[in-house]
Amino acid sequence: MADEAISVVECPVYDSLKNGRVKASGNKYGNVVELQCDEGYYLAGKSSLKCGANGNWDDDFQTFCAENQCVEPSGISNGFVSASSWKVGATATYTCSEGFRLHGSNQRVCSRNGKWNGSDPYCRMVICEVPPPVEHAKTFDALTQYLYQFEVRYVCKTGYFISDGDALLRCSESGQWIGKVPKCSLVKCKEPVAPAKSKVLVASLTYGSEAQYLCFPGYRLKGSTTVRCDETGNWKGVVPECVPIASGNPPVVANSIVVDSGDHTYNNQILYNWHVGFIS
Template sequence: MLFRSSGQCYSPPKLNTAILKNSSKSVFDIGDTLIYECLPGYMKKKIIAICLESSSWSSVNDDMCKRKTCPTPADLLNGRVQTTGSSQFGSTITYSCNEGYVFILFSILSAAIRCDLPPTIPNGRYRKTQEYFYYGMVVSYECNTGPRGEKLYDLVGQKTLYCTSEDNKVGIWNSPPPQCITLAKCQTPVIAHGRIVSFTRPPYLLNDAVELECDPGFTMKGSKIVRCQINSQWEPALPMCFREVNCSLPEFMIGAQNVSTKKTYNFGAIFTLKCDEGYMLEGSPQSQCQEDQRWDPPLAACKSGKYSMSILLGSILLIIFVGVTLAIISKHREG
Protein backbone atom coordinates (compact mmCIF):
# COMPACT_ATOMS: atom_id res chain seq x y z
CA MET A 1 0.00 0.00 0.00
CA LEU A 2 1.42 3.39 -0.99
CA PHE A 3 0.85 6.43 1.21
CA ARG A 4 0.00 9.58 -0.69
CA SER A 5 0.96 12.89 0.87
CA SER A 6 -0.82 16.11 0.07
CA GLY A 7 1.16 18.17 -2.39
CA GLN A 8 2.66 15.21 -4.29
CA CYS A 9 1.66 12.38 -6.65
CA TYR A 10 3.25 8.97 -6.96
CA SER A 11 3.15 5.94 -9.28
CA PRO A 12 2.21 7.28 -12.74
CA PRO A 13 -0.82 5.46 -14.20
CA LYS A 14 0.13 2.41 -16.29
CA LEU A 15 -1.69 1.90 -19.59
CA ASN A 16 -1.72 -1.23 -21.74
CA THR A 17 -2.36 0.75 -24.92
CA ALA A 18 0.10 3.63 -24.45
CA ILE A 19 3.67 4.22 -23.28
CA LEU A 20 4.95 7.00 -21.01
CA LYS A 21 7.29 9.26 -22.98
CA ASN A 22 8.63 12.08 -20.83
CA SER A 23 9.47 11.07 -17.27
CA SER A 24 11.42 8.57 -15.19
CA LYS A 25 10.60 10.19 -11.83
CA SER A 26 8.64 8.49 -9.09
CA VAL A 27 7.56 11.60 -7.14
CA PHE A 28 5.71 14.51 -8.78
CA ASP A 29 4.61 17.97 -7.65
CA ILE A 30 1.12 19.43 -8.05
CA GLY A 31 0.70 20.62 -11.65
CA ASP A 32 3.32 18.25 -13.14
CA THR A 33 2.21 16.64 -16.40
CA LEU A 34 2.90 13.26 -18.00
CA ILE A 35 2.64 12.56 -21.72
CA TYR A 36 1.63 9.14 -23.06
CA GLU A 37 1.80 8.05 -26.70
CA CYS A 38 -0.47 5.37 -28.09
CA LEU A 39 1.27 2.14 -29.15
CA PRO A 40 1.48 1.00 -32.79
CA GLY A 41 -1.84 -0.39 -33.90
CA TYR A 42 -3.72 2.48 -32.28
CA MET A 43 -4.60 5.89 -33.68
CA LYS A 44 -1.66 8.24 -33.14
CA LYS A 45 -2.54 10.38 -30.16
CA LYS A 46 -0.94 11.98 -27.12
CA ILE A 47 -2.59 11.58 -23.72
CA ILE A 48 -1.83 13.97 -20.87
CA ALA A 49 -2.13 13.17 -17.17
CA ILE A 50 -1.91 15.98 -14.59
CA CYS A 51 -1.02 15.75 -10.88
CA LEU A 52 -4.05 17.31 -9.16
CA GLU A 53 -4.27 19.16 -5.85
CA SER A 54 -5.92 16.04 -4.41
CA SER A 55 -2.55 14.24 -4.90
CA SER A 56 -4.16 12.04 -7.57
CA TRP A 57 -3.73 11.89 -11.34
CA SER A 58 -6.33 13.17 -13.75
CA SER A 59 -8.31 10.35 -15.32
CA VAL A 60 -6.52 8.38 -18.06
CA ASN A 61 -7.46 4.91 -19.32
CA ASP A 62 -6.80 2.44 -22.12
CA ASP A 63 -9.95 3.47 -23.98
CA MET A 64 -8.34 6.81 -24.84
CA CYS A 65 -6.26 5.02 -27.49
CA LYS A 66 -8.53 3.94 -30.33
CA ARG A 67 -7.63 0.80 -32.27
CA LYS A 68 -6.89 1.25 -35.96
CA THR A 69 -9.29 -0.40 -38.38
CA CYS A 70 -7.94 -2.66 -41.09
CA PRO A 71 -9.53 -2.63 -44.56
CA THR A 72 -12.11 -5.30 -45.27
CA PRO A 73 -10.27 -8.33 -46.70
CA ALA A 74 -11.00 -9.15 -50.32
CA ASP A 75 -12.92 -12.26 -51.23
CA LEU A 76 -10.78 -15.35 -51.76
CA LEU A 77 -11.24 -17.14 -55.06
CA ASN A 78 -12.25 -20.73 -54.42
CA GLY A 79 -12.12 -20.11 -50.72
CA ARG A 80 -13.63 -18.32 -47.74
CA VAL A 81 -12.61 -15.46 -45.43
CA GLN A 82 -13.85 -15.59 -41.84
CA THR A 83 -13.48 -12.64 -39.45
CA THR A 84 -13.68 -12.88 -35.65
CA GLY A 85 -15.88 -10.04 -34.52
CA SER A 86 -14.33 -6.86 -35.91
CA SER A 87 -11.64 -5.62 -38.25
CA GLN A 88 -9.83 -3.54 -35.61
CA PHE A 89 -6.17 -3.90 -34.65
CA GLY A 90 -5.60 -7.18 -32.82
CA SER A 91 -8.43 -9.01 -34.55
CA THR A 92 -7.71 -12.03 -36.74
CA ILE A 93 -9.08 -13.42 -39.97
CA THR A 94 -9.09 -17.04 -41.06
CA TYR A 95 -8.68 -18.14 -44.68
CA SER A 96 -9.85 -21.55 -45.83
CA CYS A 97 -10.11 -23.19 -49.22
CA ASN A 98 -13.14 -24.84 -50.71
CA GLU A 99 -13.07 -28.59 -50.93
CA GLY A 100 -10.67 -29.67 -53.61
CA TYR A 101 -8.41 -26.63 -53.32
CA VAL A 102 -5.18 -25.95 -51.35
CA PHE A 103 -3.26 -22.78 -50.45
CA ILE A 104 -0.52 -21.81 -52.89
CA LEU A 105 0.38 -18.34 -51.45
CA PHE A 106 -0.21 -16.34 -48.31
CA SER A 107 0.81 -12.85 -49.32
CA ILE A 108 -0.25 -11.27 -46.02
CA LEU A 109 2.41 -13.01 -43.95
CA SER A 110 5.08 -12.82 -46.63
CA ALA A 111 4.84 -9.00 -46.59
CA ALA A 112 4.74 -8.51 -42.81
CA ILE A 113 7.75 -7.12 -40.90
CA ARG A 114 8.83 -9.72 -38.37
CA CYS A 115 10.72 -9.37 -35.07
CA ASP A 116 12.96 -11.96 -33.45
CA LEU A 117 11.60 -13.72 -30.42
CA PRO A 118 11.42 -11.36 -27.41
CA PRO A 119 14.57 -11.42 -25.23
CA THR A 120 14.48 -13.82 -22.30
CA ILE A 121 15.17 -12.47 -18.80
CA PRO A 122 16.55 -14.18 -15.67
CA ASN A 123 13.94 -14.89 -13.00
CA GLY A 124 11.13 -13.88 -15.34
CA ARG A 125 9.38 -14.55 -18.63
CA TYR A 126 7.20 -13.01 -21.29
CA ARG A 127 3.65 -14.14 -21.90
CA LYS A 128 3.80 -16.12 -25.10
CA THR A 129 0.57 -15.91 -27.05
CA GLN A 130 1.94 -16.72 -30.51
CA GLU A 131 4.92 -18.36 -32.18
CA TYR A 132 5.88 -15.41 -34.39
CA PHE A 133 5.88 -11.69 -33.70
CA TYR A 134 5.11 -9.13 -36.38
CA TYR A 135 5.09 -5.35 -36.59
CA GLY A 136 2.78 -3.81 -33.98
CA MET A 137 2.49 -6.94 -31.85
CA VAL A 138 2.86 -6.44 -28.11
CA VAL A 139 4.44 -8.70 -25.51
CA SER A 140 4.26 -8.37 -21.71
CA TYR A 141 6.81 -9.54 -19.13
CA GLU A 142 6.31 -10.82 -15.60
CA CYS A 143 8.59 -12.09 -12.83
CA ASN A 144 8.57 -15.62 -11.45
CA THR A 145 6.63 -16.18 -8.25
CA GLY A 146 6.90 -18.64 -5.38
CA PRO A 147 5.06 -21.97 -5.16
CA ARG A 148 2.08 -20.26 -3.54
CA GLY A 149 2.13 -17.30 -5.89
CA GLU A 150 4.06 -15.10 -3.47
CA LYS A 151 6.12 -12.26 -4.90
CA LEU A 152 9.86 -12.99 -5.12
CA TYR A 153 11.17 -10.31 -7.49
CA ASP A 154 10.56 -6.70 -8.48
CA LEU A 155 10.00 -5.92 -12.17
CA VAL A 156 12.17 -2.93 -13.10
CA GLY A 157 11.89 -1.31 -16.54
CA GLN A 158 9.32 -1.43 -19.33
CA LYS A 159 6.80 -4.18 -18.62
CA THR A 160 5.47 -4.10 -22.20
CA LEU A 161 7.49 -4.17 -25.45
CA TYR A 162 6.18 -3.85 -28.99
CA CYS A 163 7.60 -4.83 -32.36
CA THR A 164 8.55 -1.85 -34.51
CA SER A 165 11.02 -0.94 -37.28
CA GLU A 166 13.43 1.87 -38.06
CA ASP A 167 13.73 1.18 -41.79
CA ASN A 168 10.39 -0.50 -42.60
CA LYS A 169 12.33 -3.67 -43.39
CA VAL A 170 13.79 -5.17 -40.23
CA GLY A 171 11.70 -5.63 -37.11
CA ILE A 172 13.13 -4.64 -33.72
CA TRP A 173 11.76 -4.37 -30.18
CA ASN A 174 11.17 -0.79 -29.04
CA SER A 175 13.28 -1.03 -25.85
CA PRO A 176 15.43 -3.42 -23.81
CA PRO A 177 13.48 -5.92 -21.71
CA PRO A 178 12.84 -5.27 -18.02
CA GLN A 179 14.75 -6.95 -15.20
CA CYS A 180 13.53 -9.10 -12.34
CA ILE A 181 15.65 -8.16 -9.35
CA THR A 182 15.70 -9.57 -5.85
CA LEU A 183 12.75 -8.23 -3.92
CA ALA A 184 13.62 -4.92 -2.27
CA LYS A 185 12.78 -4.90 1.42
CA CYS A 186 13.51 -1.83 3.53
CA GLN A 187 13.83 -1.97 7.30
CA THR A 188 11.26 -0.13 9.37
CA PRO A 189 12.47 3.51 9.50
CA VAL A 190 13.37 4.60 13.03
CA ILE A 191 14.29 8.16 14.01
CA ALA A 192 15.15 9.48 17.47
CA HIS A 193 12.34 11.61 18.96
CA GLY A 194 10.03 10.74 16.03
CA ARG A 195 7.59 8.15 14.70
CA ILE A 196 5.76 6.81 11.62
CA VAL A 197 2.34 8.35 10.96
CA SER A 198 1.37 6.75 7.61
CA PHE A 199 -0.81 3.66 7.34
CA THR A 200 1.73 1.58 5.42
CA ARG A 201 2.75 -1.49 7.37
CA PRO A 202 5.81 -3.75 7.00
CA PRO A 203 7.17 -5.46 5.07
CA TYR A 204 8.19 -2.34 3.14
CA LEU A 205 8.71 -3.21 -0.52
CA LEU A 206 9.92 -1.32 -3.59
CA ASN A 207 8.27 2.13 -3.96
CA ASP A 208 6.43 1.87 -0.63
CA ALA A 209 6.38 5.27 1.07
CA VAL A 210 6.03 6.25 4.72
CA GLU A 211 5.50 9.60 6.41
CA LEU A 212 7.37 10.51 9.58
CA GLU A 213 6.84 13.21 12.18
CA CYS A 214 8.71 14.45 15.25
CA ASP A 215 7.54 14.19 18.84
CA PRO A 216 6.05 17.34 20.41
CA GLY A 217 8.78 19.83 21.25
CA PHE A 218 11.03 18.68 18.39
CA THR A 219 11.60 20.11 14.90
CA MET A 220 12.28 17.99 11.80
CA LYS A 221 15.27 18.54 9.51
CA GLY A 222 14.92 16.68 6.20
CA SER A 223 12.07 15.15 4.20
CA LYS A 224 9.05 13.86 6.12
CA ILE A 225 8.25 11.35 3.33
CA VAL A 226 10.73 8.61 2.36
CA ARG A 227 10.39 5.83 -0.23
CA CYS A 228 11.86 2.31 -0.42
CA GLN A 229 14.33 2.02 -3.32
CA ILE A 230 15.80 -0.86 -5.36
CA ASN A 231 18.88 -1.00 -3.09
CA SER A 232 16.61 -1.60 -0.05
CA GLN A 233 17.43 1.88 1.25
CA TRP A 234 15.11 4.77 2.06
CA GLU A 235 15.36 7.88 -0.11
CA PRO A 236 15.71 10.70 0.67
CA ALA A 237 17.79 9.92 3.76
CA LEU A 238 15.81 9.61 7.00
CA PRO A 239 15.19 13.01 8.64
CA MET A 240 16.39 14.05 12.10
CA CYS A 241 14.39 15.52 14.97
CA PHE A 242 15.93 18.35 17.00
CA ARG A 243 14.60 19.75 20.23
CA GLU A 244 12.92 23.10 19.70
CA VAL A 245 15.38 25.69 20.99
CA ASN A 246 15.07 29.46 20.91
CA CYS A 247 18.00 31.78 21.56
CA SER A 248 17.13 35.40 22.36
CA LEU A 249 18.83 38.69 21.55
CA PRO A 250 19.14 41.47 24.14
CA GLU A 251 16.22 43.89 24.09
CA PHE A 252 18.57 46.76 23.27
CA MET A 253 21.79 46.48 21.26
CA ILE A 254 23.34 49.94 21.14
CA GLY A 255 25.22 50.72 17.95
CA ALA A 256 24.10 47.53 16.19
CA GLN A 257 23.47 48.04 12.47
CA ASN A 258 21.41 45.03 11.40
CA VAL A 259 19.17 44.18 14.35
CA SER A 260 15.66 43.57 12.96
CA THR A 261 12.37 42.91 14.69
CA LYS A 262 13.39 39.24 14.91
CA LYS A 263 14.47 38.65 18.50
CA THR A 264 14.54 34.83 18.69
CA TYR A 265 16.51 32.27 16.68
CA ASN A 266 16.17 28.48 16.39
CA PHE A 267 18.84 25.92 17.23
CA GLY A 268 21.74 26.10 14.77
CA ALA A 269 20.88 29.60 13.53
CA ILE A 270 23.75 32.06 13.13
CA PHE A 271 23.51 35.73 14.08
CA THR A 272 25.95 38.19 12.51
CA LEU A 273 26.54 41.55 14.19
CA LYS A 274 27.62 44.70 12.38
CA CYS A 275 28.15 48.03 14.08
CA ASP A 276 27.01 51.50 13.05
CA GLU A 277 29.57 54.09 12.02
CA GLY A 278 31.34 55.48 15.06
CA TYR A 279 31.10 52.19 16.97
CA MET A 280 33.68 49.45 17.31
CA LEU A 281 32.94 45.69 17.45
CA GLU A 282 34.09 43.93 20.58
CA GLY A 283 33.96 40.13 20.27
CA SER A 284 33.23 37.69 17.45
CA PRO A 285 31.00 39.05 14.64
CA GLN A 286 29.12 35.70 14.41
CA SER A 287 27.46 33.59 17.10
CA GLN A 288 25.47 30.34 16.76
CA CYS A 289 22.42 29.26 18.78
CA GLN A 290 23.24 26.16 20.86
CA GLU A 291 21.02 23.37 22.18
CA ASP A 292 21.20 24.82 25.71
CA GLN A 293 19.78 28.16 24.44
CA ARG A 294 23.06 30.04 24.68
CA TRP A 295 25.08 31.79 22.00
CA ASP A 296 28.55 30.45 21.13
CA PRO A 297 30.76 32.40 21.07
CA PRO A 298 28.98 34.92 23.32
CA LEU A 299 27.27 37.77 21.51
CA ALA A 300 29.58 40.64 20.62
CA ALA A 301 28.83 44.28 21.46
CA CYS A 302 29.21 47.62 19.72
CA LYS A 303 31.19 50.19 21.73
CA SER A 304 31.23 53.89 20.96
CA GLY A 305 34.35 54.94 19.07
CA LYS A 306 34.38 58.32 20.91
CA TYR A 307 34.44 56.54 24.24
CA SER A 308 37.39 54.49 23.09
CA MET A 309 39.25 57.61 21.89
CA SER A 310 38.73 59.33 25.23
CA ILE A 311 40.25 56.37 27.02
CA LEU A 312 43.19 56.42 24.64
CA LEU A 313 43.67 60.19 25.07
CA GLY A 314 43.42 59.88 28.85
CA SER A 315 46.06 57.17 28.84
CA ILE A 316 48.41 59.35 26.78
CA LEU A 317 47.92 62.33 29.09
CA LEU A 318 48.56 60.14 32.12
CA ILE A 319 51.81 58.90 30.64
CA ILE A 320 52.91 62.48 29.87
CA PHE A 321 51.97 63.61 33.37
CA VAL A 322 53.93 60.79 34.99
CA GLY A 323 56.93 61.52 32.76
CA VAL A 324 56.95 65.25 33.60
CA THR A 325 56.56 64.52 37.31
CA LEU A 326 59.50 62.13 37.29
CA ALA A 327 61.64 64.68 35.43
CA ILE A 328 60.88 67.41 37.99
CA ILE A 329 61.72 65.11 40.89
CA SER A 330 64.99 64.13 39.23
CA LYS A 331 66.07 67.77 38.74
CA HIS A 332 65.08 68.64 42.29
CA ARG A 333 67.36 65.91 43.65
CA GLU A 334 70.28 67.10 41.50
CA GLY A 335 69.89 70.68 42.76
Protein backbone atom coordinates (compact mmCIF):
# COMPACT_ATOMS: atom_id res chain seq x y z
CA MET A 1 0.00 0.00 0.00
CA ALA A 2 1.42 3.26 -1.06
CA ASP A 3 2.07 5.95 1.51
CA GLU A 4 -0.74 8.46 1.79
CA ALA A 5 0.20 12.00 0.77
CA ILE A 6 0.79 14.34 3.70
CA SER A 7 -0.79 17.82 3.34
CA VAL A 8 -0.32 20.91 5.48
CA VAL A 9 -3.30 22.05 7.52
CA GLU A 10 -4.92 25.19 6.12
CA CYS A 11 -7.09 27.77 7.83
CA PRO A 12 -9.87 29.68 6.11
CA VAL A 13 -8.60 32.58 4.06
CA TYR A 14 -8.51 35.72 6.28
CA ASP A 15 -8.22 38.53 3.79
CA SER A 16 -10.70 41.21 4.89
CA LEU A 17 -11.68 43.12 8.01
CA LYS A 18 -14.55 45.56 8.03
CA ASN A 19 -13.25 49.07 8.73
CA GLY A 20 -9.76 47.67 8.89
CA ARG A 21 -6.87 46.03 7.05
CA VAL A 22 -5.39 42.52 7.01
CA LYS A 23 -1.74 41.69 6.42
CA ALA A 24 -1.36 37.93 5.92
CA SER A 25 1.66 35.73 5.19
CA GLY A 26 -0.62 32.87 4.16
CA ASN A 27 -3.29 30.64 5.55
CA LYS A 28 -1.38 27.45 6.33
CA TYR A 29 -0.56 26.08 9.72
CA GLY A 30 1.78 28.46 11.54
CA ASN A 31 1.07 31.41 9.30
CA VAL A 32 0.16 34.69 10.98
CA VAL A 33 -2.17 37.50 9.99
CA GLU A 34 -1.81 41.04 11.34
CA LEU A 35 -4.99 43.04 11.88
CA GLN A 36 -5.18 46.83 11.94
CA CYS A 37 -8.20 49.13 12.07
CA ASP A 38 -8.79 52.22 10.02
CA GLU A 39 -8.52 55.66 11.60
CA GLY A 40 -11.45 56.33 13.92
CA TYR A 41 -11.76 52.66 14.91
CA TYR A 42 -10.13 50.45 17.50
CA LEU A 43 -9.48 46.72 17.43
CA ALA A 44 -11.75 44.57 19.57
CA GLY A 45 -9.76 41.35 19.89
CA LYS A 46 -6.25 40.25 19.05
CA SER A 47 -4.07 42.22 16.69
CA SER A 48 -2.39 39.06 15.31
CA LEU A 49 -3.80 35.59 14.70
CA LYS A 50 -1.97 32.32 14.06
CA CYS A 51 -3.26 29.47 12.00
CA GLY A 52 -3.53 26.51 14.39
CA ALA A 53 -3.13 22.77 13.94
CA ASN A 54 -6.89 22.37 14.01
CA GLY A 55 -7.29 24.56 10.93
CA ASN A 56 -8.65 27.52 12.82
CA TRP A 57 -7.21 30.90 13.61
CA ASP A 58 -6.44 31.15 17.31
CA ASP A 59 -9.14 33.72 17.93
CA ASP A 60 -11.30 33.19 20.98
CA PHE A 61 -14.01 35.33 19.40
CA GLN A 62 -14.46 37.14 16.14
CA THR A 63 -12.12 40.13 16.07
CA PHE A 64 -13.71 43.33 14.72
CA CYS A 65 -13.07 47.04 14.41
CA ALA A 66 -15.29 49.16 16.66
CA GLU A 67 -15.85 52.85 16.15
CA ASN A 68 -13.90 55.06 18.54
CA GLN A 69 -15.79 57.21 21.04
CA CYS A 70 -14.77 59.71 23.67
CA VAL A 71 -15.26 59.40 27.38
CA GLU A 72 -17.92 61.57 28.96
CA PRO A 73 -16.65 65.17 28.94
CA SER A 74 -15.72 66.45 32.36
CA GLY A 75 -17.82 69.21 33.90
CA ILE A 76 -16.56 72.67 34.78
CA SER A 77 -16.90 74.69 37.97
CA ASN A 78 -19.64 77.33 37.90
CA GLY A 79 -20.93 75.99 34.59
CA PHE A 80 -22.16 72.92 32.80
CA VAL A 81 -21.47 70.89 29.66
CA SER A 82 -23.89 69.16 27.29
CA ALA A 83 -23.21 66.66 24.50
CA SER A 84 -25.65 64.89 22.17
CA SER A 85 -23.40 61.79 22.15
CA TRP A 86 -19.80 60.74 22.76
CA LYS A 87 -19.17 59.36 19.28
CA VAL A 88 -16.57 60.65 16.87
CA GLY A 89 -17.72 63.99 15.51
CA ALA A 90 -20.00 64.71 18.46
CA THR A 91 -19.82 68.19 19.98
CA ALA A 92 -19.66 69.08 23.65
CA THR A 93 -20.94 72.58 24.45
CA TYR A 94 -19.86 74.48 27.58
CA THR A 95 -21.95 77.16 29.27
CA CYS A 96 -21.24 79.20 32.40
CA SER A 97 -23.69 79.97 35.16
CA GLU A 98 -25.07 83.51 35.45
CA GLY A 99 -22.46 85.91 36.74
CA PHE A 100 -19.58 83.94 35.22
CA ARG A 101 -17.87 84.28 31.85
CA LEU A 102 -16.38 81.49 29.75
CA HIS A 103 -12.67 81.57 28.98
CA GLY A 104 -11.63 79.29 26.15
CA SER A 105 -13.68 77.67 23.40
CA ASN A 106 -17.30 76.92 24.19
CA GLN A 107 -17.21 73.75 22.07
CA ARG A 108 -15.02 70.64 21.79
CA VAL A 109 -15.34 67.89 19.18
CA CYS A 110 -14.77 64.17 19.69
CA SER A 111 -11.83 63.34 17.41
CA ARG A 112 -11.20 60.06 15.58
CA ASN A 113 -8.59 59.16 18.16
CA GLY A 114 -11.32 59.00 20.81
CA LYS A 115 -10.26 62.22 22.54
CA TRP A 116 -11.96 65.58 22.81
CA ASN A 117 -10.01 68.17 20.86
CA GLY A 118 -8.65 71.30 22.51
CA SER A 119 -8.67 71.79 26.26
CA ASP A 120 -11.31 72.34 28.92
CA PRO A 121 -12.54 75.94 29.14
CA TYR A 122 -13.22 77.46 32.54
CA CYS A 123 -15.72 79.88 34.05
CA ARG A 124 -14.43 83.01 35.76
CA MET A 125 -16.56 85.35 37.81
CA VAL A 126 -17.60 88.45 35.86
CA ILE A 127 -15.72 91.51 37.10
CA CYS A 128 -16.01 95.12 35.96
CA GLU A 129 -13.17 97.56 36.21
CA VAL A 130 -13.35 100.63 38.43
CA PRO A 131 -15.87 103.05 36.86
CA PRO A 132 -14.39 106.30 35.55
CA PRO A 133 -14.36 109.36 37.82
CA VAL A 134 -16.61 112.27 36.93
CA GLU A 135 -15.57 115.87 37.46
CA HIS A 136 -17.68 117.72 40.04
CA ALA A 137 -19.25 114.45 41.25
CA LYS A 138 -18.99 113.15 44.79
CA THR A 139 -16.63 110.21 45.25
CA PHE A 140 -18.15 106.86 46.22
CA ASP A 141 -16.54 104.02 48.13
CA ALA A 142 -14.11 102.83 45.48
CA LEU A 143 -13.40 99.11 45.20
CA THR A 144 -10.64 97.53 43.16
CA GLN A 145 -13.14 95.30 41.37
CA TYR A 146 -16.91 95.23 40.93
CA LEU A 147 -18.85 91.97 40.56
CA TYR A 148 -21.67 91.16 38.17
CA GLN A 149 -24.89 93.14 38.80
CA PHE A 150 -23.10 95.59 41.13
CA GLU A 151 -24.39 99.14 40.77
CA VAL A 152 -22.72 102.49 41.26
CA ARG A 153 -24.56 105.79 41.54
CA TYR A 154 -23.08 109.16 40.67
CA VAL A 155 -24.15 112.19 42.72
CA CYS A 156 -23.07 115.66 41.65
CA LYS A 157 -21.63 118.07 44.18
CA THR A 158 -23.78 120.91 45.50
CA GLY A 159 -24.43 123.43 42.76
CA TYR A 160 -24.04 120.87 39.96
CA PHE A 161 -26.53 118.62 38.20
CA ILE A 162 -26.36 115.66 35.80
CA SER A 163 -26.70 117.30 32.38
CA ASP A 164 -25.87 114.20 30.33
CA GLY A 165 -25.56 110.44 30.83
CA ASP A 166 -26.93 108.18 33.56
CA ALA A 167 -26.70 108.51 37.31
CA LEU A 168 -26.75 104.71 37.74
CA LEU A 169 -24.35 102.26 36.07
CA ARG A 170 -24.59 98.45 36.39
CA CYS A 171 -21.92 95.79 35.89
CA SER A 172 -23.15 93.55 33.05
CA GLU A 173 -22.45 89.90 32.25
CA SER A 174 -19.94 91.04 29.61
CA GLY A 175 -17.82 92.75 32.25
CA GLN A 176 -18.77 96.20 30.92
CA TRP A 177 -20.77 98.93 32.63
CA ILE A 178 -24.29 99.35 31.32
CA GLY A 179 -25.22 103.02 31.05
CA LYS A 180 -23.52 106.19 29.92
CA VAL A 181 -21.02 107.89 32.22
CA PRO A 182 -22.71 111.12 33.34
CA LYS A 183 -21.56 114.73 33.20
CA CYS A 184 -22.00 117.17 36.09
CA SER A 185 -22.65 120.73 34.96
CA LEU A 186 -22.95 123.93 36.96
CA VAL A 187 -26.50 124.86 37.95
CA LYS A 188 -27.84 127.97 36.24
CA CYS A 189 -30.72 130.24 37.18
CA LYS A 190 -33.01 132.02 34.75
CA GLU A 191 -32.62 135.71 34.10
CA PRO A 192 -34.11 137.44 37.15
CA VAL A 193 -37.18 139.60 36.60
CA ALA A 194 -36.82 143.25 37.58
CA PRO A 195 -39.77 144.66 39.53
CA ALA A 196 -41.38 147.93 38.43
CA LYS A 197 -39.25 151.07 38.62
CA SER A 198 -36.05 149.06 39.08
CA LYS A 199 -33.22 147.44 37.25
CA VAL A 200 -31.26 144.31 38.17
CA LEU A 201 -27.52 143.83 37.83
CA VAL A 202 -26.29 140.27 37.25
CA ALA A 203 -22.67 139.31 36.69
CA SER A 204 -23.49 135.61 36.16
CA LEU A 205 -26.49 133.26 36.21
CA THR A 206 -24.58 130.30 37.67
CA TYR A 207 -24.86 128.76 41.12
CA GLY A 208 -23.71 131.08 43.90
CA SER A 209 -23.99 134.25 41.85
CA GLU A 210 -25.93 137.25 43.16
CA ALA A 211 -28.36 139.58 41.48
CA GLN A 212 -28.48 143.20 42.78
CA TYR A 213 -31.56 145.38 42.52
CA LEU A 214 -31.40 149.17 42.06
CA CYS A 215 -34.40 151.48 42.11
CA PHE A 216 -34.97 154.34 39.66
CA PRO A 217 -34.51 157.88 40.98
CA GLY A 218 -37.35 158.90 43.29
CA TYR A 219 -37.88 155.36 44.48
CA ARG A 220 -36.49 153.46 47.39
CA LEU A 221 -35.91 149.74 47.81
CA LYS A 222 -38.22 147.83 50.07
CA GLY A 223 -36.67 144.47 50.96
CA SER A 224 -33.27 142.86 50.36
CA THR A 225 -31.00 144.40 47.75
CA THR A 226 -29.76 141.01 46.50
CA VAL A 227 -30.90 137.44 45.79
CA ARG A 228 -28.62 134.45 45.23
CA CYS A 229 -28.77 131.61 42.68
CA ASP A 230 -29.14 128.41 44.76
CA GLU A 231 -28.42 124.72 44.04
CA THR A 232 -31.96 124.16 42.74
CA GLY A 233 -31.59 126.74 39.98
CA ASN A 234 -33.83 129.27 41.71
CA TRP A 235 -33.07 132.71 43.09
CA LYS A 236 -32.99 132.50 46.87
CA GLY A 237 -34.45 135.46 48.67
CA VAL A 238 -37.50 137.68 48.37
CA VAL A 239 -37.56 139.91 45.33
CA PRO A 240 -37.74 143.51 46.61
CA GLU A 241 -39.98 146.25 45.35
CA CYS A 242 -39.31 149.87 44.57
CA VAL A 243 -41.72 152.26 46.24
CA PRO A 244 -41.96 156.02 45.57
CA ILE A 245 -40.08 158.30 47.94
CA ALA A 246 -42.75 160.31 49.80
CA SER A 247 -42.30 163.85 51.12
CA GLY A 248 -44.11 165.24 54.13
CA ASN A 249 -46.91 167.75 53.95
CA PRO A 250 -45.97 170.89 52.04
CA PRO A 251 -45.00 173.95 54.12
CA VAL A 252 -47.60 176.54 54.99
CA VAL A 253 -46.96 179.82 53.21
CA ALA A 254 -48.58 182.96 54.59
CA ASN A 255 -51.11 184.77 52.45
CA SER A 256 -51.50 181.84 50.11
CA ILE A 257 -53.73 178.93 49.41
CA VAL A 258 -52.09 175.59 48.51
CA VAL A 259 -53.54 173.40 45.82
CA ASP A 260 -52.52 169.88 46.90
CA SER A 261 -53.59 166.57 45.35
CA GLY A 262 -52.32 164.77 48.41
CA ASP A 263 -49.71 162.80 46.40
CA HIS A 264 -46.39 163.85 47.87
CA THR A 265 -44.21 161.43 45.97
CA TYR A 266 -41.33 162.04 43.58
CA ASN A 267 -42.04 164.43 40.68
CA ASN A 268 -45.53 165.40 41.84
CA GLN A 269 -46.21 169.12 42.27
CA ILE A 270 -48.28 171.37 44.49
CA LEU A 271 -49.50 174.86 43.57
CA TYR A 272 -49.61 177.99 45.78
CA ASN A 273 -52.17 180.67 44.93
CA TRP A 274 -51.57 184.08 46.54
CA HIS A 275 -54.27 186.03 48.24
CA VAL A 276 -55.48 189.13 46.49
CA GLY A 277 -52.96 191.88 46.86
CA PHE A 278 -50.00 189.55 47.27
CA ILE A 279 -47.39 188.43 44.85
CA SER A 280 -44.40 186.17 45.19
